[in-house]
Amino acid sequence: MNELTMNLRTDSRIPLYEQIYRYIRSDIRNGKIPYGEKLPSTRALARYLEVSRSTVELAYEQLLSEGYIESEPYRGFYVAQIEGLYYIQKERSEPEKEEEKGTGYSYDFTPNGVDLKGFPYNVWRKLSKEILMDDKTELFRSGDSKGEYSFRRALCNYLYQARGVNCIPEQIVVGAGSDYILMLLSIVLGKDYRIAFENPVYKQAYRLISSLGYETVPISLDKSGMKVTELAASDADIAYVTPSHQYPTGIVMPVKRRMELLKWAGRKENRYIIEDDYDSEFRYKGKPIPALQGYDGAGKVIYLGTFSKSIAPAIRLSYMVLPESLLKIYNQSGKFIHSTVSKVDQCIVQRFIEDGYYERHLNKMRAMYKSRHDVLIEELKPLMNSCRISGEHAGVHLLLTFRDGRSEKELIERAKERGIKVYGLSDYRIQNIEDEEATILLGYANLTEIQIREAVKILISCWN
Amino acid sequence: MNELTMNLRTDSRIPLYEQIYRYIRSDIRNGKIPYGEKLPSTRALARYLEVSRSTVELAYEQLLSEGYIESEPYRGFYVAQIEGLYYIQKERSEPEKEEEKGTGYSYDFTPNGVDLKGFPYNVWRKLSKEILMDDKTELFRSGDSKGEYSFRRALCNYLYQARGVNCIPEQIVVGAGSDYILMLLSIVLGKDYRIAFENPVYKQAYRLISSLGYETVPISLDKSGMKVTELAASDADIAYVTPSHQYPTGIVMPVKRRMELLKWAGRKENRYIIEDDYDSEFRYKGKPIPALQGYDGAGKVIYLGTFSKSIAPAIRLSYMVLPESLLKIYNQSGKFIHSTVSKVDQCIVQRFIEDGYYERHLNKMRAMYKSRHDVLIEELKPLMNSCRISGEHAGVHLLLTFRDGRSEKELIERAKERGIKVYGLSDYRIQNIEDEEATILLGYANLTEIQIREAVKILISCWN
Numbered sequence: 001m002n003e004l005t006m007n008l009r010t011d012s013r014i015p016l017y018e019q020i021y022r023y024i025r026s027d028i029r030n031g032k033i034p035y036g037e038k039l040p041s042t043r044a045l046a047r048y049l050e051v052s053r054s055t056v057e058l059a060y061e062q063l064l065s066e067g068y069i070e071s072e073p074y075r076g077f078y079v080a081q082i083e084g085l086y087y088i089q090k091e092r093s094e095p096e097k098e099e100e101k102g103t104g105y106s107y108d109f110t111p112n113g114v115d116l117k118g119f120p121y122n123v124w125r126k127l128s129k130e131i132l133m134d135d136k137t138e139l140f141r142s143g144d145s146k147g148e149y150s151f152r153r154a155l156c157n158y159l160y161q162a163r164g165v166n167c168i169p170e171q172i173v174v175g176a177g178s179d180y181i182l183m184l185l186s187i188v189l190g191k192d193y194r195i196a197f198e199n200p201v202y203k204q205a206y207r208l209i210s211s212l213g214y215e216t217v218p219i220s221l222d223k224s225g226m227k228v229t230e231l232a233a234s235d236a237d238i239a240y241v242t243p244s245h246q247y248p249t250g251i252v253m254p255v256k257r258r259m260e261l262l263k264w265a266g267r268k269e270n271r272y273i274i275e276d277d278y279d280s281e282f283r284y285k286g287k288p289i290p291a292l293q294g295y296d297g298a299g300k301v302i303y304l305g306t307f308s309k310s311i312a313p314a315i316r317l318s319y320m321v322l323p324e325s326l327l328k329i330y331n332q333s334g335k336f337i338h339s340t341v342s343k344v345d346q347c348i349v350q351r352f353i354e355d356g357y358y359e360r361h362l363n364k365m366r367a368m369y370k371s372r373h374d375v376l377i378e379e380l381k382p383l384m385n386s387c388r389i390s391g392e393h394a395g396v397h398l399l400l401t402f403r404d405g406r407s408e409k410e411l412i413e414r415a416k417e418r419g420i421k422v423y424g425l426s427d428y429r430i431q432n433i434e435d436e437e438a439t440i441l442l443g444y445a446n447l448t449e450i451q452i453r454e455a456v457k458i459l460i461s462c463w464n
Numbered sequence: 465m466n467e468l469t470m471n472l473r474t475d476s477r478i479p480l481y482e483q484i485y486r487y488i489r490s491d492i493r494n495g496k497i498p499y500g501e502k503l504p505s506t507r508a509l510a511r512y513l514e515v516s517r518s519t520v521e522l523a524y525e526q527l528l529s530e531g532y533i534e535s536e537p538y539r540g541f542y543v544a545q546i547e548g549l550y551y552i553q554k555e556r557s558e559p560e561k562e563e564e565k566g567t568g569y570s571y572d573f574t575p576n577g578v579d580l581k582g583f584p585y586n587v588w589r590k591l592s593k594e595i596l597m598d599d600k601t602e603l604f605r606s607g608d609s610k611g612e613y614s615f616r617r618a619l620c621n622y623l624y625q626a627r628g629v630n631c632i633p634e635q636i637v638v639g640a641g642s643d644y645i646l647m648l649l650s651i652v653l654g655k656d657y658r659i660a661f662e663n664p665v666y667k668q669a670y671r672l673i674s675s676l677g678y679e680t681v682p683i684s685l686d687k688s689g690m691k692v693t694e695l696a697a698s699d700a701d702i703a704y705v706t707p708s709h710q711y712p713t714g715i716v717m718p719v720k721r722r723m724e725l726l727k728w729a730g731r732k733e734n735r736y737i738i739e740d741d742y743d744s745e746f747r748y749k750g751k752p753i754p755a756l757q758g759y760d761g762a763g764k765v766i767y768l769g770t771f772s773k774s775i776a777p778a779i780r781l782s783y784m785v786l787p788e789s790l791l792k793i794y795n796q797s798g799k800f801i802h803s804t805v806s807k808v809d810q811c812i813v814q815r816f817i818e819d820g821y822y823e824r825h826l827n828k829m830r831a832m833y834k835s836r837h838d839v840l841i842e843e844l845k846p847l848m849n850s851c852r853i854s855g856e857h858a859g860v861h862l863l864l865t866f867r868d869g870r871s872e873k874e875l876i877e878r879a880k881e882r883g884i885k886v887y888g889l890s891d892y893r894i895q896n897i898e899d900e901e902a903t904i905l906l907g908y909a910n911l912t913e914i915q916i917r918e919a920v921k922i923l924i925s926c927w928n
Contacts, residue, residue, distance in 0.1 A: 066824055067831035084747050086826045088625050088817070116601035125596045132589045137580035140776035161552050176640040176780070176804035183647045187675050207800055211651050283548045312604035314807045316640070336671055340640035340804050343778045353552070362550045363530035370531070 113445030147174025164290025250391015611638025628754025714855015
């Protein structure tokens with residue numbers, strides 16, 4: 001073949017060998033150098049291009065390793081058959097689809113907010129960098145389907161100290177988000193269960209369980225949470241509860257009710273309690289009550305937890321703690337399912353917990369949320385003639401119940417007219433009750449203290 | 465209160481403010497400084513400790529932000545109520561559970577291997593670092609439940625160019641691994657389908673679909689893949705196929721059979737084909753046949769793909785391409801389920817594809833696997849009197865069928881005695897057939913060329 005003509009640029013940030021590699025690759029791809037053609041020797045091409053021989057060798061090595069050329073011992077380099085090779089052209093850059101909300105709201109009191117200004121970016125970067133430091137093939141190999149053992153051990157220790165959960169790492173199964181954990185749990189449980197839900201309810205879990213084909217039973221609440229008498233009168237086998245902070249009412253289930261629930265579960269062999277502890281992390285008054293799981297001596301509680309609320313929604317990391325009986329079934333019929341969480345993410349969160357960052361992060365977020373909580377309650381005082389506050393001791397939202405006969409719809413509509421988004425409790429009810437009191441949810445995780453002051457002033461002016 | 469006595473170390477790598485913070489935190493935690501106690505002013509403590517005032521201020525700020533102390537305007541800093549604060553002690557370091565395999569095998573011809581020495585560590589680190597560079601809150605906010613739009617667009621472009629898949633980004637749903645994708649698909653489909661599987665079969669998918677409660681139907685293969693006449697005679701509604709490289713037989717389904725399959729699906733409204741294209745990336749002979757999905761004009765094909773085989777098993781990233789009719793159902797009943805893949809991972813893989821790294825990686829891996837493939841076939845020549853090779857044109861394993869009446873069990877046992885692990889085809893059959901020919905699977909992704917030469921020499925000596 002003729003000498004390869006190429007216009008090398010010594011002023012480019014692309015190294016010379018890479019430029020040579022790209023020239024030849026492009027000539028092979030578009031057929032200028034056909035299959036079977038011999039390439040010039042590295043020595044000859046180096047002389048011709050006035051570069052060092054090792055530069056050409058590097059380029060040829062690259063072409064060789066990607067299958068564009070083949071080497072024949074003592075004869076030289078030849079263009080290979082390239083039919084099977086990948087050549088992916090970059091698409092013309094289409095403008096990114098703008099999905100601007102443009103809802104017209106100036107303030108959004110969403111009860112599902114997580115403040116991301118508090119996200120520990122520096123620590124995350126540092127840990128991520130350290131974990132990817134070495135070429136650890138182990139990190140990219142298929143992992144334990146329950147999640148890495150060392151991560152589950154760190155989790156187990158955290159759960160014991162922070163939540164009073166009594167378990168061994170073997171009982172923990174890690175998964176990518178709470179929705180997935182419920183899907184996996186349903187494979188372990190099978191479909192022959194009727195599942196009771198609190199009403200009003202955490203809709204995401206209720207919807208997921210329903211879409212998995214389970215029959216569900218709504219159970220109403222009193223001031224201690226799910227009514228166990230109503231539960232016992234139903235034909236439910238599993239009770240799905242949020243005892244540390246009922247969503248959305250904010251009720252913290254007292255120890256007595258927890259014991260009644262456990263007793264209900266103990267009465268039949270196939271009864272279980274799903275304890276969803278998803279936002280137990282933030283509590284502003286008194287000592288936290290240990291998880292229901294910690295009181296369970298009979299292996300009746302399936303404990304669910306997540307890092308989506310306490311670190312960030314995009315951290316896809318949740319887990320369940322299975323009681324002995326279900327662990328056995330999981331080991332037989334669920335363990336073959338591959339883990340959904342990358343080992344890198346598991347390592348980052350493990351170090352985050354073990355090196356004390358998680359403790360500091362939680363305390364920092366709690367302090368931040370508490371200040372907002374205090375400001376919100378302070379600012380709401382002028383409304384206290386017409387309504388009462390509840391569910392304010394934990395989580396990142398509270399409830400305002402109006403006693404003046406106005407409807408939720410009217411209250412929400414009035415706020416909307418002034419650019420403020422608030423949420424009605426009836427959206428969380430499985431069945432709507434007639435003549436219920438109008439109750440508004442105010443979440444404060446996504447608003448600064450200043451925004452809370454501004455927004456509540458407007459709310460008062462439009463509600464009073 | 466008395467002055468705080470602490471032994472600061474200027475030679476420590478822990479900054480002074482952090483040392484002060486830790487001393488005070490520890491004194492508050494263990495009750496030495498009780499609730500309500502006033503802390504010395506920053507000025508006084510700085511003078512006493514002989515450090516700058518800003519150092520003490522930093523320490524107090526830290527304590528304040530984590531809720532250990534409270535500031536009262538014009539009065540100073542007081543110890544806060546710490547009941548609700550997190551204090552997670554590091555567990556005594558338990559020895560890591562050694563799960564050494566210790567199987568006694570010197571060579572393992574697993575057909576499920578992925579070579580990780582070819583993993584692009586440098587690029588991965590670089591992309592990961594660049595993506596985490598800025599404090600982008602967007603990166604940690606809850607994302608699109610289908611996966612990020614820009615990632616799905618890059619995927620769409622890749623699938624069109626490399627696999628001939630015809631779709632728009634809206635049809636793609638991303639998830640953490642193929643098992644999860646099947647779980648999600650089952651929520652979209654509902655349970656009223658009978659699913660036909662190739663026999664022998666890719667067991668992971670078969671097992672997962674079964675454990676989701678579906679009725680399954682095994683359909684036998686001829687040399688073109690799943691027998692469509694047998695499929696048509698069955699009562700199956702969905703055919704699960706691996707046309708680009710049938711697992712485990714290695715059959716590449718010819719275009720004619722693909723058309724017959726599509727025709728079968730077209731005959732009834734609720735029939736679908738699940739095309740699992742999970743290891744289509746490596747092909748050593750001739751031009752790749754485009755995906756079945758590319759021939760589908762009637763919206764009958766559900767296309768499944770993954771990065772676990774082509775990049776690394778621990779990259780938990782798979783996807784499905786839904787036809788119009790199922791996309792509608794997904795949008796109604798599956799879209800509420802949160803994505804299982806972190807945005808960071810989606811960003812890394814998107815850049816990996818768009819910046820040309822994926823193309824280069826695929827070509828490199830293909831060249832590496834092809835060399836091993838060539839060595840294996842070369843080394844197996846002495847066995848060609850007693851057996852024949854099949855399924856060798858793609859993927860990372862081939863099959864050896866013995867015509868000398870020996871059983872699979874005997875062949876596997878003999879190899880085992882010499883420290884070599886090989887796999888029998890009968891393990892992949894849904895029902896075993898009597899008098900079937902003994903067929904051994906040899907995977908070469910986890911063995912170097914030298915190891916292949918060594919291991920095959922031993923196999924020949926024990927099988928001949």
